[in-house]
Amino acid sequence: QLSDGLQKALKFLRGEGKVTEKNMTEALRMVRLAFLEADVNYTVVKEFEKKIREKALNEKVLESLTPAQQVIKIIRDELTVILGSNDRKLNIGSIPPSKYMLVGLQGSGKTTTCGKLGRLLSQAGGNPLFVSFDLKRPAAQDQLQMIAHNLKLPFYRLSRGQMEKPLKALAEVMEQARIQSQSPLIVDTAGRLHVDQDLMDELLLIKKTLVPDEVIYVGDAMTGQDAVKSALAFDEQIGLTSVILTKLDGDARGGAALSIVSVTGKPIKYVGVGEKYDQLEMFHPDRMASRILG
Amino acid sequence: VLRSGRDRDLILDELTEVLILSDIGYATAEKIIAAVRTDIRKSDSVDSIRSALQAALTGLLLPYSGDEIIPKAGSVYLFVGVNGGGKTTSLAKLAARFKEKGLDSLLVAGDTFRAAAREQLSIWGKRINSPVIQGPYEADPASVVYDAVQSYKARGTDLLLIDTAGRVHTNANLMNELEKIRRVLGREIEGAPHEIFLVLDASIGQNAVHQAREFLKFSGLTGIILTKLDGTAKGGSVVGIVDELKLPIRYIGVGEGLEDIHPFLPKEFVDALLS
Ligand SMILES: Nc1nc2c(ncn2[C@@H]2O[C@H](COP(=O)(O)OP(=O)(O)OP(=O)(O)O)[C@@H](O)[C@H]2O)c(=O)[nH]1
Ligand SMILES: Nc1nc2c(ncn2[C@@H]2O[C@H](COP(=O)(O)OP(=O)(O)OP(=O)(O)O)[C@@H](O)[C@H]2O)c(=O)[nH]1
Numbered sequence A: 001q002l003s004d005g006l007q008k009a010l011k012f013l014r015g016e017g018k019v020t021e022k023n024m025t026e027a028l029r030m031v032r033l034a035f036l037e038a039d040v041n042y043t044v045v046k047e048f049e050k051k052i053r054e055k056a057l058n059e060k061v062l063e064s065l066t067p068a069q070q071v072i073k074i075i076r077d078e079l080t081v082i083l084g085s086n087d088r089k090l091n092i093g094s095i096p097p098s099k100y101m102l103v104g105l106q107g108s109g110k111t112t113t114c115g116k117l118g119r120l121l122s123q124a125g126g127n128p129l130f131v132s133f134d135l136k137r138p139a140a141q142d143q144l145q146m147i148a149h150n151l152k153l154p155f156y157r158l159s160r161g162q163m164e165k166p167l168k169a170l171a172e173v174m175e176q177a178r179i180q181s182q183s184p185l186i187v188d189t190a191g192r193l194h195v196d197q198d199l200m201d202e203l204l205l206i207k208k209t210l211v212p213d214e215v216i217y218v219g220d221a222m223t224g225q226d227a228v229k230s231a232l233a234f235d236e237q238i239g240l241t242s243v244i245l246t247k248l249d250g251d252a253r254g255g256a257a258l259s260i261v262s263v264t265g266k267p268i269k270y271v272g273v274g275e276k277y278d279q280l281e282m283f284h285p286d287r288m289a290s291r292i293l294g
Numbered sequence B: 001v002l003r004s005g006r007d008r009d010l011i012l013d014e015l016t017e018v019l020i021l022s023d024i025g026y027a028t029a030e031k032i033i034a035a036v037r038t039d040i041r042k043s044d045s046v047d048s049i050r051s052a053l054q055a056a057l058t059g060l061l062l063p064y065s066g067d068e069i070i071p072k073a074g075s076v077y078l079f080v081g082v083n084g085g086g087k088t089t090s091l092a093k094l095a096a097r098f099k100e101k102g103l104d105s106l107l108v109a110g111d112t113f114r115a116a117a118r119e120q121l122s123i124w125g126k127r128i129n130s131p132v133i134q135g136p137y138e139a140d141p142a143s144v145v146y147d148a149v150q151s152y153k154a155r156g157t158d159l160l161l162i163d164t165a166g167r168v169h170t171n172a173n174l175m176n177e178l179e180k181i182r183r184v185l186g187r188e189i190e191g192a193p194h195e196i197f198l199v200l201d202a203s204i205g206q207n208a209v210h211q212a213r214e215f216l217k218f219s220g221l222t223g224i225i226l227t228k229l230d231g232t233a234k235g236g237s238v239v240g241i242v243d244e245l246k247l248p249i250r251y252i253g254v255g256e257g258l259e260d261i262h263p264f265l266p267k268e269f270v271d272a273l274l275s
C-alpha cells in the first residue's frame, strides 16, 4: 500500500521502461509531493530527495529489469535507516535514581506520556516517582496526581512554598527519590513555545538541576511543517536525548517523525497510540516508514 | 522589475515554497499560485507579484470572514476537536470575552474522561467568576450536557458554553458520542447548538482537513478557532479547510491567558503567513 502520489511515480517509471536521469527527476518530483502530503518538512524532503537520487541513478538500478520497484525499495530502505536506530531503550544512567524529563510544546501529550512511561517502567520492575514542574497550567498538578493515583504509583505533590522556589524543590524531590530508592524519577514540565525565551531558560535551569538521563521531546504526530522548527530549537537550547511521538492512533501520516529525526538526529523511542496509560508502544521504524509512504 | 518569464517562474517557485512551509499543502498552494500566474503581467515586479498572492489568499478567506458574531442571550456554544488543541482554554477565553460584552455564561465540563479535565475548567470558571456544571467522572457526557441544559434554563444565564473531551476523528464511538451530544442539545433547546467550534492547533499539518471533514459530518461545525498562533506555526492548513468546506475561521488563539483570543482578520493572517 503506497500513497496515490507514490503509485503515480511507480506507474510513471514503469511506463518509461528504461530509467534515465530525466525521468528519474520527474519521478522524484512525484515522490516529493507524496512526502509533502505526508507532512514531511519541505527542507527535509529536498535533502531526502538528493540522497534517493544519488542511489537511484547508479548502475544497478539503471540496468535492473524492474527499476521502478528498485526506486521504491531505495526510498523505503533509506526512510527506515533514517528513522531507525539501535538505541531504543531509555538510558538508565549509572547512579540511581534514573531521571527522565519530558518537554515540548503545549498540548503535545507530555503529562499523559509521563503516566504511560511510569506504568511501563513499573511493569518492568522499576519503582517510579512522578513530579510535575508545570506550575502554570490550571490543575496540572492534579492531572499528574490523578494519573499516578489511577496507576497506583507514588506522586510527589509540591507544596505552595516549594512552588515559589522550584529549583530548591527539585533538589528535595531528587533527594527523596535517592533515599527512598524511587527510580525512575519522572519529571513533567509545562508546555512552552520554543520562541518564549524566558520559558526556555527556565527549562534549561530545571535540566541543570536535575541532570536527567533522558530529556524526552514529546511531539504531536499530526504536526506539519513546524515540527522541524520546534524540535530543533528544543534540541539546540535544551539538548534532547530522545523523542516520543504521540497521537499516532489518529490518521495523520506522521511525516513529523522523519522531520524531527532528520534535523535533531535523536531517536524516537516510543509512540503514543491512545489516551489510556497502556497505549504506549515501542517505535518501529519500518512501520513508521510504511505509514509515511502509505 | 523582472527581466524574463524565467525570473517570474523562480519567484513563483519561491512563493510556492513559502506557502508549503506554512502548511497550506501542496495542492492548495499550486492552485493559488496558478491563479496568481494568470493575474500577473510581464512587467510586474517582485513586490507586485507578492501583492497578487496576498490578494489571492485574502480573497479566498474573505467570503468566510466577517465581523465578530456576538451571541444573543439564549445561545449555546459547543467546543470540539482533537486532543490538546486548546478547547478548554479557548472556551474560558470566550467566556471572559463575552463577559466583557455584558453576557454571562454557564460553563459545562463535558470532558468526563480525562484526568483533571473538570478541575481545569473549574479553575478557569473561578477566575472569570462563571459557574461550572460538571458530572461524575466517566459519566456519559450527553447526560452531563442534558443536566446542564436543565440548570441553564432554570438559572436564566445568558450563554451555555460546553467543553467536550478531545478525541481522534478516527474513533467512531467517540464521534458518535459527539453526535449524541448535538442531538440532546437540539432536542432540549430550539436551534442548539448555535455555534459548534472546531478548535484546531495552528501547527497541525494536512491532517487538519481530514479532522474538519469528520467533525463536520458527526457533530456539525459552524466555525473554526485556530490556536497557538503565538508560536512559529502559520496555521496554513485552515486555508484548505475554508476552501473545501466553506467554514469560517472565527477566532485565533495567541497565548495561554484569558485575553489571548481575537476575532479572525484575514488580511493580518495572510500577512503573517507570507512574512
Ligand atoms: N488520541 C491520543 N491522545 C493523546 C495521546 N497522548 C496524549 N493524548 C491526549 O492529548 C491531550 C493532551 O495531553 P496532555 O498530557 O495534557 O498534554 P501536555 O503536553 O501535558 O499538555 P500541556 O501540559 O498543556 O502542554 C489529552 O487529551 C490526552 O489524553 C495519544 O497518544 N493519543
Ligand atoms: N501558546 C498557546 N498555548 C495555548 C493556546 N491555547 C491553548 N494553549 C495551551 O495548550 C494546552 C492545551 O490546552 P487545553 O485547553 O487543555 O486543550 P484541550 O483541547 O482542551 O485539550 P484536551 O481536552 O486534553 O483535548 C494548554 O497548555 C494551554 O495553555 C494558544 O493560543 N497559545
Ligand SMILES: [Mg+2]
Residues within 6 Å of the ligand: A110, A111, A112, A134, A137, A140, A188, A189, A190, A191
Ligand atoms: Mg501537561
Ligand SMILES: [Mg+2]
Residues within 6 Å of the ligand: B087, B088, B089, B111, B117, B163, B164, B165, B166
Ligand atoms: Mg480540554
